[in-house]
Each structure stands twice: as structure tokens, then as C-alpha cells.
Amino acid sequence: MDRQFYHTGQFARMASVSIRTLRFYDKVGLLSPSGYTEAGYRLYTDADFWRLQQILALKFLGFSLEEIKACLRVGPSGLRESLQIQHCMLMERKQQLDKVLQALEETQRLLEVNTQDWSAILHVIQVIQMQQDNEWRKKYLNDEQLQKMDELSRASYTEEQRQQIAERGKNFTEADQVEASRRWSELGAELKRLMSINADPAGPEAQALAAQWNAMIASFTQGDPGITQGLKNFYGNLGKMPEAERPIAMPYSKEEWAFINQMLAAYQQQH
Known part of the structure; x- marks a missing residue:
């Protein structure tokens, strides 16, 4: 069956958006037209309309x-x-x-x-x-989980490092936590995508992810090698705990950790 094509103006009216919005979404790679006329005008399809509705729905949700x-x-x-x-x-x-x-x-x-x-x-x-109030953490972890997190922290960092982290954390709000969670979720989604297509950990896409990954880690460690090692210790100690006793779940599977380590090792060699 032949596809129905719509010129930019028709498509904009059908979706109740401006032509300028469609051009912007094309520019940033969110929604590109399915085709062009011989004169170079954009052509959209019903499938493009469905994708646009998804974009608008997610945009509405913030x-x-x-x-x-x-x-x-x-x-x-x-x-x-x-x-x-x-x-x-x-x-x-x-x-x-x-x-x-x-x-x-x-x-x-x-x-x-x-x-x-x-x-x-x-x-x-x-x-x-x-x-x-910065006590928002208590709303996400119960007393037992908080205690285990503290024990993990003491086993992973020196007391001086713990004090440095605590001092930085005074200005870390719940909104910051939500934003960090979103960012890590986005990076995790890209990790799963790369693994699903058997991407090379040293390849360009994985290395682009590695750069973002390192930047997120650096925002926490501030480039301090001791705190960086402590962070590795923390997840190492967390992984050694029986799954039922962990205060938080391990964020990645063994296969994903292996890919992450290979990806970051390749990034360090290249930089």
C-alpha cells in the first residue's frame, strides 16, 4: 500500500504544531521527514505523525x-x-x-x-x-538500608574522604539527585543499546558514551584519585554482599560491567 505523504504545512496543521517546531526537531535529530520532493520540500508520513505525538507527550511530561x-x-x-x-x-x-x-x-x-x-x-x-530540607535521602531508604549504606561507605572510603563527600553533599539537593538519576538512566539505556548491537567497546559510539560516563563520575569524585578508588571499592563491596542483604540493587549485570570496564579502559588508553 502506498504511503500517504504530507507537506510540512499540512503536517503541522494536522499535528497542531508550528512549521518552525518541525524544522527545529529535524535540526536536533528528533524527527526527520521521511522524504523530500524533487524541489527539496519536506514530506512526512503517518508514521512520522505517531513519532511526533510521542515527542510531544514526553515534552509535556517535562x-x-x-x-x-x-x-x-x-x-x-x-x-x-x-x-x-x-x-x-x-x-x-x-x-x-x-x-x-x-x-x-x-x-x-x-x-x-x-x-x-x-x-x-x-x-x-x-x-x-x-x-x-536536605534530609530527602531518608524518604528513599529505610533505617536499615541507611545503616548498611553507612557501613559500605566506611569499608570503602577513608574517614577523610567520607568527610569530603559529606561536605560536598550539603549542597546536593533532591532535585540534583533526580537529575543525576535521569542522566544515569539515559547513559544506562545507551549502554544497553550498544550491547544489543554487539558494539565494539573501543568503537566511536562506545567511546562517546565513555566520555559522558567519565564526566558523570568526575562530577562526584572531583578528580580525586582516592575518592575514585573508593567509589570502585563501594560497588565492589556491594557486589560481594548477598543480593537479599544489599541496601540498593547493583545497577548493572556482570556482562554490562565487563563492557563498561572495557569501554573505560579503551578510553583511558586513547586519552
Whole structure:
């Protein structure tokens, strides 16, 4: 059956987007037309329309362009993982906003009785500050998991290194954690894609991933060789623990770790 083709203007009207948006998505590699006329005009198909709807849906949910690319590339399994992260983040934000709204409503009621009640206003400020508290970690790990994480940390880093990490962590917010999780999820999706096509760990695609991988690790270690070794110790010690006793799951399989090590070793040789 012949495919139905649409010129840019037709396709833009059908999808309720601007022609400028379509050109931008083509430029950044999100959505390229399926063909061109002899005069060089873009032609889109129904399949392009479905891909555009996916892009718009993910954009509406707050995904960045790079995250959208990763979701479309890895397929449903990677998309489910990304949506789960996004869902958790939005639910957390909703709970924060609900508490702030409740405090605001209580303050409004109090100010109807006493317009000079500054304690009510200070209460709102305190509630907002509490929602930004750096104790967010406790919401994701129970007491037992936190204790095991501390034991792993003590076995992997020196006390001086632990103090350095703790000092840096004072400015590391929940939003930073969500962003880091998204970034690692994106890199993990690319890792799975490369392994699925039997890519060479020393090849250009894997080495591009290695560069991003090293940059993410460096953002944590700050280039400190001791902390870098401690990070390796941490995951080594985590891997030695019985699976049921681990405070967090190992992020990669043995095969994936092997690919990662080969990829990073090749990157170090080339740089």
C-alpha cells in the first residue's frame, strides 16, 4: 500500500504544531521527514505523525530533548523506567505543594482574625523551607538500608574522604539527585543499546558514551584519585554482599560491567 505523504504545512496543521517546531526537531535529530520532493520540500508520513505525538507527550511530561531521544531509542522498557522516575518526581512535588498550600490556607484563616499575626506568616516560610530540607535521602531508604549504606561507605572510603563527600553533599539537593538519576538512566539505556548491537567497546559510539560516563563520575569524585578508588571499592563491596542483604540493587549485570570496564579502559588508553 502506498504511503500517504504530507507537506510540512499540512503536517503541522494536522499535528497542531508550528512549521518552525518541525524544522527545529529535524535540526536536533528528533524527527526527520521521511522524504523530500524533487524541489527539496519536506514530506512526512503517518508514521512520522505517531513519532511526533510521542515527542510531544514526553515534552509535556517535562523530559528534556536528550531524554526524549533516549526514550525513543531504547523503546518501551526504557520508556517505562523513565516514566517511573518522572512519576515519582511529580508525586513528590505534588506532596510538597499540598503541604505549602495547606499552610497558606491556614495562614489566610488566621490573618482574617488578626492582620498583624506575623507568626502565621513565619509558619508558612518554615513549611516551605522544610520542603527544601536536605534530609530527602531518608524518604528513599529505610533505617536499615541507611545503616548498611553507612557501613559500605566506611569499608570503602577513608574517614577523610567520607568527610569530603559529606561536605560536598550539603549542597546536593533532591532535585540534583533526580537529575543525576535521569542522566544515569539515559547513559544506562545507551549502554544497553550498544550491547544489543554487539558494539565494539573501543568503537566511536562506545567511546562517546565513555566520555559522558567519565564526566558523570568526575562530577562526584572531583578528580580525586582516592575518592575514585573508593567509589570502585563501594560497588565492589556491594557486589560481594548477598543480593537479599544489599541496601540498593547493583545497577548493572556482570556482562554490562565487563563492557563498561572495557569501554573505560579503551578510553583511558586513547586519552
